[in-house]
Amino acid sequence: MRLILQRMLAVVGLIVATASTADEFGDPKAGKKVYRKCSGCHQVGEGARHRVGPHLNGIFGRKAASHEGFKYSKAMVRAGDNGLEWHADTLDSFVENPRALTSGTRMSFPGLRKQKDRLDLIAYLRQFSDDPANIPEADPTASPVDHDLDxxxxxxxxxxxxxxxxxxxxxxxxxxxxxxxxxxxxxxxxxxxxxxxxxxxxxxxxxxxxxxxxxxxxxxxxxxxxxxxxxxxxxx
Amino acid sequence: MTFNRRAFIGTSAALAATLAAPMVRGQGKPRVVVIGGGAGGATAARYIAKDSKGAIDVTLIEPTRRYYTCFFSNLYLGGFKQMEDLGHSYGGLAAGGVNVVHDWAVGVDRAAKSVSLAGGGSVPYDKLILSPGIDFVEGAVEGWDLSAQNAMPHAYKAGSQTELLKAQLMAMPEGGTFAMVAPPNPYRCPPGPYERVSMVAHFLKANNPTAKIIVADPKPKFSKMGLFQEGWADHYEGMVDWIGEDFGGGNVSVDPGAMTVTIDGEVTKVDVANVIPAMKAGRIAELAGVTDGNWAPVNAADMSTKADADVYVLGDASSQGDMPKSGFSANSQAKVCANAVRGALTGSKIFPAKFSNTCWSLIATNDGVKVGATYEATPEKIAKVDGFISQTGESADLRKATYEESEGWYSGITSDMLG
The missing domain is CATH 1.10.760.10 (Cytochrome c-like domain)
Structure with a gap:
């Protein structure tokens, strides 16, 4: 695990060194504050359990609607069956506007319009997805696909x-x-x-x-x- | 079928309209006559009436009072649907302002622009839309003609034929043989022959597991072949013997009296024979003089016939290019046609033609697959633009979602057609 983290940090360093723009990968500390908006319904971290929404441990690389024992909306189950997996880009799209990614989701959250908030939040959640088998190395550092429509x-x-x-x-x-x-x-x-x-x-x-x-x-x-x-x- | 608010309010007036004899209206309203109340005709009638808001007089001529969908009729054979699930009334169309006449159209006088009815009388038109589905080519399968359809049903028009085939299937002796004579291209689909094989196999596996299915096919390959063959091997191992063109599947004769099927010289005694002969446009298209060979050639932009700009042909009966002869296709073509006919008669805006099709098939419980494409109108034909097909080896979850999607589509298209 440590080795992988080091490799990832190396990748981060490389990109930061070559990118002229500001940090694209989010700040987990700032993300923790953003996460307060989510915490009414979702738990994350040690001992997290399903509440109104499913817990968010290990979310990276997970198929949508794949927790046994949580009752998802039909729309989210369908999205998972159709191949939706949670990665930095899909989480970014979902958190920006849940209904736009998955019409009919029960997640009644208007979305985070600011890209920085989303990046920070995703960086925060990334800390609780530490199973290397599930995480392509690029995942936490992949920059969001440009879904921001013109x-x-x-x-x-x-x-x-x-x-x-x-x-x-x-x-x-x-x-x-x-x-x-x-x-x-x-x-x-x-x-x-x-x-x-x-x-x-x-x-x-x-x-x-x-x-x-x-x-x-x-x-x-x-x-x-x-x-x-x-x-x-x-x-x- | 669900009734929406407006349909409910309009029902009593609409029923009166259904029962009334067709009459010539003198107010000079343009008149559209639609023959055939299936996926093409019902959709065209409904959309023209709905979108013209009373400016066009729309009459639908359809002999049956209850419409049984060909799509999903194989699922009835497999035990996934009841016959009543497949039946729909024309009340919603009548409520939407369509004058529904339950009679046979027996002739078209294109010079006088009128349609004659079996019950006497005639109906004048400015624009005529034919959506008669299919009939069978005489002599296509040696030894079979329509008089043999009770001994060896085709079950290619949903309803009593489908029920007959199911009854014969249920009465098969233990370890008996079910034979299908599959049609050459092009054929109506649904009810697809290969989904039907799957549904028959599903029924037999549960009720008569030592029974066999023989398919004599004049084609070397068929749509979704890889998906079906994978499914037959997975779910019904050893039960289905598909004999394609390469193995003499096209050299077939039947004897309905002796209940034998002869494939490439080999005579087999069978318990059920589902004979699906080569097809052609429904007879009224031929009577109207708009066919060339077995089908009616049409212009892709508006589905008007090459023979007569005021006569349109939709769905299975048309020869249009790349679209399959499915209910989805007919529904798609009907909307293009309705828009063009309304534009021609009332001056409403005519938008460019767009077509699409998706065909779902059920292989076994919760094992659904699909194939689909989009199309555009070119000067020559309806031409395929883009397409997709389910893949072999897909997850069970995806196959289940595909089947559930097909059920959603069924609700969607039937309410889109019939209101």
Whole structure:
């Protein structure tokens, strides 16, 4: 373990030495403060147990929704089955906006918008994931994938009429009534969540082959149009 | 099927509309007639009525009062679904403003722009959408014709044929033989022949484990072949004997009286024979004069026929390019067509065509697989853009999630089609 830590530190040192920007890997001490926002529901560290949320020991490299004995939302179970694993990049996306990564998660947390907070938090949590077998060496030091959408994309105003036409393709599987059995509901989402989620599929960050394919051929305007349409779709 | 608020409020008026005879409306509203209430026709009728908000008069002609989905009908054979799970009424369409006429369309006069009905009378149209599904090519399997469909069912139109095949399956003697004569390409799918083999094997493994399944196939390979063969080996070892083209699977004749199937000269006495002959467009497409060979060629941009710009063909009956003959495809094509027809009749905006398809199959309990693709309209055809397929060796969790997803899709598409 010590050897691995030393090697990791060496890697960190190397990157810090060559990177001109500020620390990209987060400060675990600052992360402990950020973690207070989580501690109402999650325990971490020695003796941590499941509370409202699952405990967070050993989370790096763990398949989503894989703790026996914790009752996850259907959405999180599905995400795990589809291949979602917790690493620095996926944790970063999730903590930024839980519903955008996993629609229907029961984690009612608005998300950490500041990248520094997220990096610090992840650095803190990393300290409780010390099983070398589970942790690719790059994991704690990998910088988050750039999932921060260009604000210009988020600012795009969608054409709901176009969205309605495009939506017919979604509605073969996603019920316009909002029904949710086997396939999640996509109505009445905040537009921003919808746009972030669709771009996450488009960029193949969210793991689901059908959605990656469907989102993959939608352009920015089309995703905005769908977001605008579904955001206001009251059960027709 | 769930009824939503608006459908519930509209039900009584809608039922009256269902029962009313078709009538010529004199207000000069444009008229769309849809023949066939399956995944293509029902979707087209519903979307045109819904999106035109009463500006277009939509009539759906469909002989049966209750619609049984071909998709998931194999799951009925396997014991995963009941027949009533597959049945749906047309009440939701009627509630959505579609004039549903339960009768057979027996002729199309394209010069006069009218459809004649078996019950007498005719229905005029400005735009005609045909979604008649499939019929069988006469003489495709030596020794079999429609008069033999009770002795050797095809079960390729869901409902009584599917129930008959299930009854025969249940009555098989211990250690008996189930034979399938598989169709050549292109064929309607679902109900896919190979999912059906899986479901029959699932039933037999539990109820008649020494029984055998023989598949005579005129094709050298088939969709999702690797996934199915892996599944058959894992779940039903030694039960399924698939005889492809290379081994004479295309050289088949049957004798429904003697209950024998002859494959490449070898005569086998069988207990159940599921004969799925070569297919062609449903007969009304041929009567309308829009077919060329077995199918109706269409323009990819709007699904209008090459023969007549005011006649459209959706789903299995069309010859369109790369899409498979699935309910998902028909539903996807119907939306493109509905948008184009509405635009042509009312001047509403016509958006560019986009198509997609995903086909799920169940191999065994909680062992679901899928294949899918997206498509675009080119001047020549509907052309594949991108696709994916389940992989062999996937985790049991993923296969279970895939099956659950297919159940979600079933709820989604049936409410999308029928309201």
């Amino acid at each position: 604000p210009a994309i988020l600012a795009l105003e969608g054409d709901p009429e176009y969205g309605e036409y495009l939506s017919s393709e979604c509605k073969t599987c996603h019920q316009s009534s909002g029904g949710d059995d086997g396939i999640p509901s996509i109505i009445l989402w905040p537009e921003e969540d919808f746009v972030i989620a669709m771009h996450a599929y488009k960029n193949k960050k969210r793991p689901h082959p059908v959605m990656q394919m469907m989102a993959g051929r939608l352009n920015e305007e089309e995703i905005a149009a769908l977001a605008a349409y579904f955001a206001t779709l009251d059960n027709e």
